[in-house]
Amino acid sequence: MARTVLGGGVLLCALSVVLQTRALTLLPHDVRPGHAVRHFVGNHSRYTLLDPEYAPYFTLLDDGLLMTTADLTPLLNQPVNLAILEQTPYSSAAHAIHLLVMDRRQMLQFTSGLLIGGIPENAPPGTTVDLPPIRATALVDVGPLAYKIIKGNENSVFSLRQKGKTDTNTEVMSVVTDGDVEIVANKPLDTETKSWYELVIQATDLHGVNKASLPVRVDVANENDHEPRFEQDVYYFIVNGTTDENGPNGTAHWPRFSNIGQVQATDADNDRVYYSLQTPSNLVVIVPQTGELILAGEPDTREAELSVIAHDTGIPQLKSRPAKVFLGFIVRDQRDLPVLHREKRRVTRAVRPTKRIEFTEADGEVEGRAVFTLEKETDRETFKIRDENPWVTVEPSGVVKVKKKWDYEELGPEKTIDFWVTITNAGNGGKFYYFK
Template identity: 25%
Template sequence: MAAPSSLWCLGSYLILLALNLVMCDRVSKLHVPHLTPPDSVIITISSLAGKPSLVNQQELSGIFDLSDTEFKSKGDLSGFLGGTFDIIIKSDVHTSEQHHLLVKVDNSSKLFSFSHHQYFASVLENSARHTKLDVIGDLFVNCDTDVSLRFVFGTGDKFYVKRHKNGAKQGVEIYTNGPLDREKKDSYSLLLQAKSLKGKIAQTVIHVYIQDENDEIPEFNQTKYTTNIPAGLSVGSSVLKVHAIDKDIGTISYHLEGTTDFSINPISGDIILSSSSYSVSDYKFRVVATDQGGLKSSANIQINILPRKFKVYSSSSFVKTISQSIREKF
């Protein structure tokens, strides 16, 4: 009769041991959404007595924090979508009792938002209507249901938007409503808004830069340049300076047509006497400005050569000479 009693005692001990293990190794499950800073998930640890400690602290220290009563994610769990963390917490450093917390990062409950807070896009000026903008990065909304899209600021009716479904995402494409003139406006900042069927709203900023097309000819600040120089002027003397502007991006170069007695600095536009055998007469020729795209414009040049008996005065010296003549005469 002793054997059955011993077996009963052994069985009771094993049952109590199993119950104790179950009580000491409790398991909880928690699903949290995809979070981005500064958002986070906070779990209050109320079932543990004393100050809890994280057993696998080293393994999870870069992802989670544990305070006296709270277990908190550090925010960005985007790299762990669909992953599960087995977090082991002790109720006290001096006890063997452990609490398992299974945290699963839920891929299906991501925040309703654009993939980025801002984007950069470009389009060539004068592009035809319905030209698609080149956007850096993937432009989409985190939503697996239909969304409505509209610009709420900054377009001036220059752009419109389309969407296309791509799995759990809503892809976004931006198009022009007509040709754009970079010389009038070279960039736009657009505020794009997405609205879900449940009324949730997400916004992002699109920075659009208009790429230059060489469509503007250089323009001189005068259609005709006229100056007087004395006969006998030394070779290399600067006699006139011309200037042209180009509304397109790039530089301008100059050259002369119709003369060999004068030359021009192709960058500065300074016209220089290059011959000592010029005649006493008037010179008429053309200056041509060419931009980097090959577009050209021209202006007329007239240089009057004064005989040697004439003296060219500056305005101040001329007044001084006249004043002296008047005093000598009267």
């Protein structure tokens, strides 16, 4: 045991002396024969390896290439000093190479696997990416390390600099330092163009033998810098009414709760858009989630003008410029309508309050699974989903089932499943339920 400790102590002492020269070349123990260690280049020079002790492991070609010829495991953790003789027709010179064979797992490495950081959208050039410290380490002192981005830096969006310095030269390909490095942005970033970057940073000793790589993901945090925009500045809708023959002086009849039309806005930040009337009206209401305009009252003029606003869900919340909606109310005589030979019945329509029910992704794992049942106001009510939905189906009994396995990543920024349900009550027309 004493010999082992003493041997270890002597080895560490010898390494310390060698490493102080900054001329140590590290070799992984598992390099294959034929690995190039050093290439000497001279004018009409001839090179000879003078150390017979290491002849089984290394060879020196006539052109000055020093390479391995065998498994280096027997030399693990041993300092190797090779003497090289260079001869020319007129002179000769001696060269010394200091090598250390190390276990690859103990060589230069980053302490973490994947680093994930972020930077705000539209941040000015020179802004530092919010990341933990970036530094490669080794069990022995190999001197300053060179860091560079070797993958994922399209259009030179990022550069490296030594932590603590403020100057950044975007033309420098690598940073040489004993300390930490940081990633800085060379230009403002736009999350609508690219929302994240996957980089690879490589650290190398100055001999180019000892290398380590670190994957880094940089997320570009969205800034709500785009307000919603309507597809049209002005909308025109016609609402058809009929004269009521049983009413006084041909009173006009308007189908209350009928769908007049729909306005549509988009948001460049991909935020969810909601709609509202700039001035509340007793004549028309707007469905916030869809932009559908529904007739709620009786018009007292032949024309009406509304202003609608679109709001996004970003932070801070932004709203669009108002869009104008012009409504024209046209009265048709009952005699102009086709005759329908059927029993007259009273039809009413209503919109029930929006229901919001929260579930987890696991609740939608099994296709065909019943997740909840719609509430009936009477036993005669039947249900039908109004528009085709990729995630759920609705049975006439009101049972809502999983149609396709729910995928959290595909549900959009709001992570909701929105759908309308038509409720029919025999003899009493239809109602609508909106689920979220």
